[in-house]
Amino acid sequence: MIVLLHPRSTRPRNRRFPLALLSLAAVLERKEPYAIVDGNADPHPAQTLDRLAAKHHITLLAVSVMPGPQMVAAIPLCRDFRLKHPSVPIVWGGYFASLYTDAALNAKYVDFVVRGQGEETFLELIEALRATRRYAGVRGLSYKDDFGLHVHNAERPLRSPNDFPWLPYDSLPNAGKYIMPTFLGRRTAVHQASIGCPFRCNFCGVVPIFQGRQRTEAPERTAAILAHLQEKYRIDSVQFYDNNFFLNESHTVALAQKLIPLRLQWWSEGRIDTVVRYSDETFGLLKRAGAKMIFFGAESGSDWVLEEMNKRITTDQTLELAAKIRRFGIVPEFSFVVGNPKNPERDTRETIRFIRRIKRANPDAEIIVQHYIPTPHPDGMYGHVEGKIQFPRTPEEWATERWYNFTTRHDPNVAWLPRSIKRRIDNFELVVNSRWPTIQDIQLPGWGRAMLQCLSSWRYMLGFYEFPVELQWAQRFVSLRKPRLESL
Ligand code: B12
Incomplete structure (x- = not known):
C-alpha cells in the first residue's frame, strides 16, 4: 500500500x-x-x-x-x-x-x-x-x-488538468468535514482550475517551479466538477486556489457563463493588468457568476518597485481597477509586499500613501500588508539581496525560529529591512486592518469590529501609526484574522 x-x-x-x-x-x-x-x-x-x-x-x-x-x-x-x-x-x-x-x-x-x-x-x-x-x-x-x-533529472513538461482524472474526494476519510463555513457561504469547498502561472515576477515562489508556464482546465470541466461537489456535498461556495484564475477575457466569459447556473459564491486570484482591461459586460457577468472577492497582487505603491519586481503592472492600473470593480460590487483584495531592498524606506513611505489612495477610491477594498521577502531561485534571483542571505541546507535548519519566521513572513529579520522600517510596516498593517477588519473574519463579533474601528479611526485619519499599544492590547480580546496565513 x-x-x-x-x-x-x-x-x-x-x-x-x-x-x-x-x-x-x-x-x-x-x-x-x-x-x-x-x-x-x-x-x-x-x-x-x-x-x-x-x-x-x-x-x-x-x-x-x-x-x-x-x-x-x-x-x-x-x-x-x-x-x-x-x-x-x-x-x-x-x-x-x-x-x-x-x-x-x-x-x-x-x-x-x-x-x-x-x-x-x-x-x-x-x-x-x-x-x-x-x-x-x-x-x-x-x-x-x-x-x-x-x-x-530534467524538467517535465506541464500537463493540463484536463489530462488527469477527477479527484476522488470520497477516498478521504469523512470527506464532508472539509466543507467549512466561510464568509463566502455556509458550505465552502476548494478547487484549483489551473496549474502554474505565465508571469515571472522575480520575487515569487511559483516562477522557479513553473517557469512562466500555466495550463488551465476547460470551463466545462470546472463547472461539471463544481456541480458534482454541489450535488454530493451541498456546497454553496468555492475558493479557487489557482495562482492565476483569469487567463484572458474570452476564457473568463466562457467560465462565467458556465458558473452562473450553479449560483455559487466564490473567491479567486487574478492579475490587475488582465482584469482591469475587461469590459463592463464581463465585470457584470463575473458578478452574476458569483464572484464575491478577487485577490490581486498589487505588491507596491511605487512604480519603480513594480518595475524592479518585473511585475508588469502600474499603480495607475491598480487605482483604476479599485474604482471600476467597486461599481460591480466585487470586493478586491489587494496584497502588498513592502520594503523593497533597493530603498525600503521610500517603498514603505510611498506604499502607505498609495494604500490610502486605494481606500479613498474604494473603501471596501481589502488590504493585505506583508514584508518584501523574495523566494530564492536556483539561478539567484534575489533582486538586490544576493549574497545577503545564506539559505538553510536542511529541513531542520528551515525549521529553526529564524527561518520559520522568514518563511511565514512573520518576523523576517532580513538584512535589508531596518527594524525601524519593519516596525512602521507592522504598525501600519495593524492600524489599517483594525480600521477595516476583513469581511472574511466570520468569527469576529460585532462588538469586536466596532471596538477596533473606534480605536483605530483617529490614527488612520491623522496618519499616525506609531506605538499602537491600544490596538495591540485590543488584540488580546479580538485577534484579527490574517487571510493569507489562514486561508479564508
Ligand atoms: C492552500 C494553500 C495554503 C493553505 C493550506 C491549506 C491546506 N489545505 O493545507 C494555507 C492557507 C494554510 C497556506 C499557508 C501558507 N502558504 Co500556501 N498556498 C496554498 C495554495 C493557494 C494552494 C495549494 C494547493 O493545494 N494547490 C493544489 C495542488 C493540487 O497543487 P500543489 O500543492 O502544487 O500539488 C501538486 C504538486 O506540487 C505536486 N505535489 C504536491 N505535493 C506532493 C507530494 C508528493 C509525494 C508528490 C509526488 C507530488 C506532490 O503534485 C501536485 C499535483 O500536481 C498555494 C498556491 C497554489 N495555487 O499552489 C499557496 C502556496 C503553496 N503557499 C505558499 C506559502 C509561502 C504559504 C505560507 C508558508 C506563507 C504565506 N504567507 O502564504 C503559508 C503558511 C502560513 C502559516 N500557516 O503560518 C506559496 C509557496 C511558494 C513560496 N512562496 O514559498 C504558494 C505557492 C503561494 C504563493 N504564490 O506564494 N497555503
Whole structure:
C-alpha cells in the first residue's frame, strides 16, 4: 500500500481538501492500493501511520510539503517513520520540496523529491521502484545516487488538468468535514482550475517551479466538477486556489457563463493588468457568476518597485481597477509586499500613501500588508539581496525560529529591512486592518469590529501609526484574522 501523507499545515477549523494528495490519489485509483492521512483533519497522524503499518505492507510514503508549518510538521513524522520502517522509501513533493530540493534531499529521511506537477512523475517513480524503469529517465525527479550525491533529472513538461482524472474526494476519510463555513457561504469547498502561472515576477515562489508556464482546465470541466461537489456535498461556495484564475477575457466569459447556473459564491486570484482591461459586460457577468472577492497582487505603491519586481503592472492600473470593480460590487483584495531592498524606506513611505489612495477610491477594498521577502531561485534571483542571505541546507535548519519566521513572513529579520522600517510596516498593517477588519473574519463579533474601528479611526485619519499599544492590547480580546496565513 502507498501512504499519501499531508502533514498539518493549518488549524483544523481552516482545513480544506488536501488537493495535492487527491491529485496523486486520482492517478493511483484502480491501479494501486493507497490511503490518505491528513494532519489537518487527523489529530494523531503518527498513530494513524502506525495503525496502517500494522495492518498493511507499506511500499512508499509520499509526503506533500509546503514551506512553513507543514514542513515543520513533516520532519518528526518522517523521521519517526524512517526509524520504524527503514526499508520503506520516502518521497517528498510540493512547494517546499520543489523550491529547496537539495535541502530536502539532505535529510536522511527523504529519498526522492518530485519537483513541480506531480502526477506523472509519481507514477513513473513507482515503476522505477519496481525496477521496471530507470530513475535517471524519470523527468521531474530528484534523488540520491549510490554515493549519496544529488541527481536532478530534467524538467517535465506541464500537463493540463484536463489530462488527469477527477479527484476522488470520497477516498478521504469523512470527506464532508472539509466543507467549512466561510464568509463566502455556509458550505465552502476548494478547487484549483489551473496549474502554474505565465508571469515571472522575480520575487515569487511559483516562477522557479513553473517557469512562466500555466495550463488551465476547460470551463466545462470546472463547472461539471463544481456541480458534482454541489450535488454530493451541498456546497454553496468555492475558493479557487489557482495562482492565476483569469487567463484572458474570452476564457473568463466562457467560465462565467458556465458558473452562473450553479449560483455559487466564490473567491479567486487574478492579475490587475488582465482584469482591469475587461469590459463592463464581463465585470457584470463575473458578478452574476458569483464572484464575491478577487485577490490581486498589487505588491507596491511605487512604480519603480513594480518595475524592479518585473511585475508588469502600474499603480495607475491598480487605482483604476479599485474604482471600476467597486461599481460591480466585487470586493478586491489587494496584497502588498513592502520594503523593497533597493530603498525600503521610500517603498514603505510611498506604499502607505498609495494604500490610502486605494481606500479613498474604494473603501471596501481589502488590504493585505506583508514584508518584501523574495523566494530564492536556483539561478539567484534575489533582486538586490544576493549574497545577503545564506539559505538553510536542511529541513531542520528551515525549521529553526529564524527561518520559520522568514518563511511565514512573520518576523523576517532580513538584512535589508531596518527594524525601524519593519516596525512602521507592522504598525501600519495593524492600524489599517483594525480600521477595516476583513469581511472574511466570520468569527469576529460585532462588538469586536466596532471596538477596533473606534480605536483605530483617529490614527488612520491623522496618519499616525506609531506605538499602537491600544490596538495591540485590543488584540488580546479580538485577534484579527490574517487571510493569507489562514486561508479564508
Ligand atoms: C492552500 C494553500 C495554503 C493553505 C493550506 C491549506 C491546506 N489545505 O493545507 C494555507 C492557507 C494554510 C497556506 C499557508 C501558507 N502558504 Co500556501 N498556498 C496554498 C495554495 C493557494 C494552494 C495549494 C494547493 O493545494 N494547490 C493544489 C495542488 C493540487 O497543487 P500543489 O500543492 O502544487 O500539488 C501538486 C504538486 O506540487 C505536486 N505535489 C504536491 N505535493 C506532493 C507530494 C508528493 C509525494 C508528490 C509526488 C507530488 C506532490 O503534485 C501536485 C499535483 O500536481 C498555494 C498556491 C497554489 N495555487 O499552489 C499557496 C502556496 C503553496 N503557499 C505558499 C506559502 C509561502 C504559504 C505560507 C508558508 C506563507 C504565506 N504567507 O502564504 C503559508 C503558511 C502560513 C502559516 N500557516 O503560518 C506559496 C509557496 C511558494 C513560496 N512562496 O514559498 C504558494 C505557492 C503561494 C504563493 N504564490 O506564494 N497555503
